Amino acid sequence: MKFIRVKAIAKKELIQIWRDPLSLAMAFLMPVMLLFIFGYAITLDVNNLKTVVYDLDKSSLSRELVDSFRASGNFEVVGNIHEQKEIDSYLDSGKAFVVISIPKDFSEKLKTGRDTSLQVIVDGSDSNTATIALGYISAITDMYSQRIKGVRITPLIDPRVRVWYNPELKSRNFIIPGLIAVIMAVITALLTSLTIAREWERGTMEQLISTPVKVPELILGKLIPYFFIGFIDVIFSVLLAVFLFEVPLRGSPLLLMLLSSIFLFGGLSLGILISIVAKSQLVASQISMIATFLPAFLLSGFMYSISNMPKALQIFTLAIPSRYFVTMLKGIFLKGSTLKLLLFETMLLSAFGLFVFAVANKKFRKKVI
Amino acid sequence: MMRSSIAVKVRGLTKRFGDFVAVDNIDLSIKKGEIFGFLGPNGAGKSTTIKMLCGLLLPTGGTGTVGGFDIMKQSEEIKKNIGYMSQKFSLYDDLTVEENIHFFSGIYGVTNSRKKERLGWVLEMAGLQDKRKAVTKTLPGGFKQRLALGCAILHEPPIVFLDEPTSGVDPISRRNFWNLINEMSKAEITIFVTTHYMDEADYCNRLALIYRGKVIAEGTPNELKQKYMTRYVLEVEVDKVVEAMEVMYKNGIETAIFGSLLHATVDNMEKAIPRIKNLLEESNIPLNRIERIVPSLEDVFVALIEVS
Known part of the structure; x- marks a missing residue:
């Protein structure tokens, strides 16, 4: 050489x-x-997910919850529904990706300091986005319940994930x-x-x-x-x-x-x-x-x-x-x-x-x- | 090993590409300091031969040495002792004249003090002193040719292989180029040069004619003319060259077109001249002139090809 x-x-x-x-x-x-x-x-971040709200409670607390979803920037509330069967048509047609269903006794249970739950339906056909959406949902509900007198609201799906290395995900x-x-x-x-x-x-x-x-x-x-x-x-x-x-x-x-x-x-x-x-x-x-x-x-x-x-x-x-x-x-x-x-x-x-x-x-x- | 006076010696050199035999069992022997011309038409096997001698192509068969090194086993040793200039211009045309020379100096390991001297020599030889910063692609063909030669011999190799160095170069540059080759030969450098210009053959000390992969004649230019031209060459001047050639050819006279003239090769001049005159007259082709000439190497070559 x-x-x-x-x-x-x-x-x-x-x-x-x-x-x-x-x-x-x-x-x-x-x-x-x-x-x-x-x-x-x-980018794998998800923004402006089309969301419809099925609010049976119709209280100031339930509206506050919906507002915190809206304020996150990840969810865009595109409509309110009043009947159970409307959920299907929204999801099937793709008009909505997420449905937040708030039970009748939501505010009552919160006020009396009991645990309550929230039904969240996510279109799973895009599983990647769905998974990410679930992460957001649990984060938002956690924050919300902490704000309301430390009462916990448990979404139906409760992934207890701790994210390391990239905490803001x-x-x-x-x-x-x-x-x-x-x-x-x-x-x-x-x-x-x-x-x-x-x-x-x-x-x-x-x-x-x-x-x-x-x-x-x-x-x-x-x-x-x-x-x-x-x-x-x-x-x-x-x-x-x-x-x-x-x-x-x-x-x-x-x-x-x-x-x-x-x-x-x-x-x-x-x-x-x-x-x-x-x-x-x-x-x-x-x-x-x-x-x-x-x-x-x-x-x-x-x-x-x-x-x-x-x-x-x-x-x-x-x-x-x-x-x-x-x-x-x-x-x-x-x-x-x-x-x-x-x-x-x-x-x-x-x-x-x-x-x-x-x-x-x-x-x-x-x-x- | 005794210092032999032979620079290149091969026996039975053969190269096949599939069924095609590009070089067919040729023998060559070239003395040190000789200008050896390798003549033949395009596709005769000249470049294939030169590449085998330079270690760029492995022969299919044969034995031999270049500069004392085995052509089959020592191609890298051979490469240290030769300069090779390929048929296509193969310097870097996006580099300047000087950058090309620097590059090949580095490749050949020509070091500092010697390097400067050689740089000066190449620039002078190629007439490029005031063009040293010019990008190579802007140079005219003749300059490129001489620069390529200069780069190939920067390391002062004892044997130089030039593959059609003058093709596509104007006549004046061609003559200059041959003067250069002559000077190198005086410095005891062996030169192996291929060409398809027959008129360049007379510049060589010795020649081999190659046709369809075979060497069909070998010797000095004079030897070739005497040995292979026992017959006579007649130069025929007519206006209708093609028609005249057809007539003569049909009647069994070996005829070839040389520019606007015909050359007929005959055994018996006394009988042939009246016969040609008659033939042309019968065909209504006016004859301007017919006379015997000293055969050129081109005539020799045409005659040899007719035989083989």
Whole structure:
């Protein structure tokens, strides 16, 4: 391994990126843009749920309860009903998502200091939203009963959940760190997937492989500039996460950078490997999109919890590098995880990077065919 | 190992792509300091051969050495000792002249003091002193060609392979290019050059003609002319070139078009001249001139192809 050759390649690659507006945009603009778009678009918070009220009590206390639902911003009261059978038509037609039914003796029981209950019907066809709505409902009723002389109102469903790490249950807090992992998985592979293929397409590779340059020198030389680009992208993303999306960064920024470097190495090596195998920029970029985006989005634990997946799929996720990076970022951001806690992820992510780098070296042959 | 005077030696070199035999069992032997021309039409197997010699393509069969290293097993050793200029311009056209030279200096491990000297040499050789900051893609073809040559020999390799270095370059640049090659040869550098321009063959010390993957003739330009042209070449000037050629060809006279002229290859000049005159007259094709000429290498090549 000669340093002078690695340096020559890295420098050349950097000049080429610098002169190509498209490469520059892809390197620096794309990750920030994706973070913006997805960061704002993907939200699991639920607002303005259409709600109808079936108030049999018709007292000032029951109206106060309805007001506190309204005031939360999560529920929008779209109507009042007066008969039991109307509930069905509201829910079936989708005019309402939630029905709050207040019993006749509601205020009477409260005044005499007895427990009372509230019937809440939630449209369960969108189970995700329903679950979230239930969380809101229990929070609102809890607060309400505390306000009214410390009397408890028990909704029919009483999930006693305590939320850790993200107590305000802001979905953005756990989406953004995972999103950074997904975006970086795509960007790293995409960036390097073009470099080798481009040289084959332009014919410059033929000249390059007629020289005494060694394969690891070539690959390393090509990785270095993209490594720094990736590093800058991570810093950008983290700054955006903290200052724009206001996600708390509870762990060590240094650790975050260290682990990101390991991830970058693996992701960039994967792009190089794809580029070596594909030999065409179009094919290489498509393969790298498919090979990184889908697994990172669906199987990394970013959107769907890995522990809920079928066993076979769970095992499969072990081969997906973004899985480890998602855990690392969520851990460092929200839990303030230390290296010790992330040791398993760190080891497997390093192993992935070294393996892919080795395969890329093996696959690259200094021959034209 | 004794320092041999042979730079390149191969026996039975063969390359197959599936059923297609691109290079068919060729033998070559090139002395140090020689300008060796490898001539043939497009698709004859020139580039395939040159790539096998440079270690860019693994031969299907054959044995041999380039610079003393085995072509089958030591392609990376070979790459340290050669300069290769591919058929297509293959420098980085989004880099400047100087950046390209710096890049290849780094790749070939040409270090600081030597690097500066070589940079100056390439710029001067290619006539690019005042264009060193120009982005390569803006350069005219001839400059690109010389820059590519310069980058390929930055490390002063003893053997240089040039694959159609003059294709697509204007005639004046072509001549300059051959002057450069001549100078390199004087410095004991072995040059293996392919071309499909027959008129360039006379610049070479020795030649091999390749056709459909086979070497069909080999020797110095003069040897080739004498050895393979035992017959006579007649230059025929007519207005209706195509019609005249058809008539002559139908009557069994080997004829080829050379620009606006016809060249007929015959065994017996005394009998052939009146016969051609008669044939043309019968077909109402006026004959302006017919005379014997010294065969060019192109005639040799056409004659050889007719035979094979």
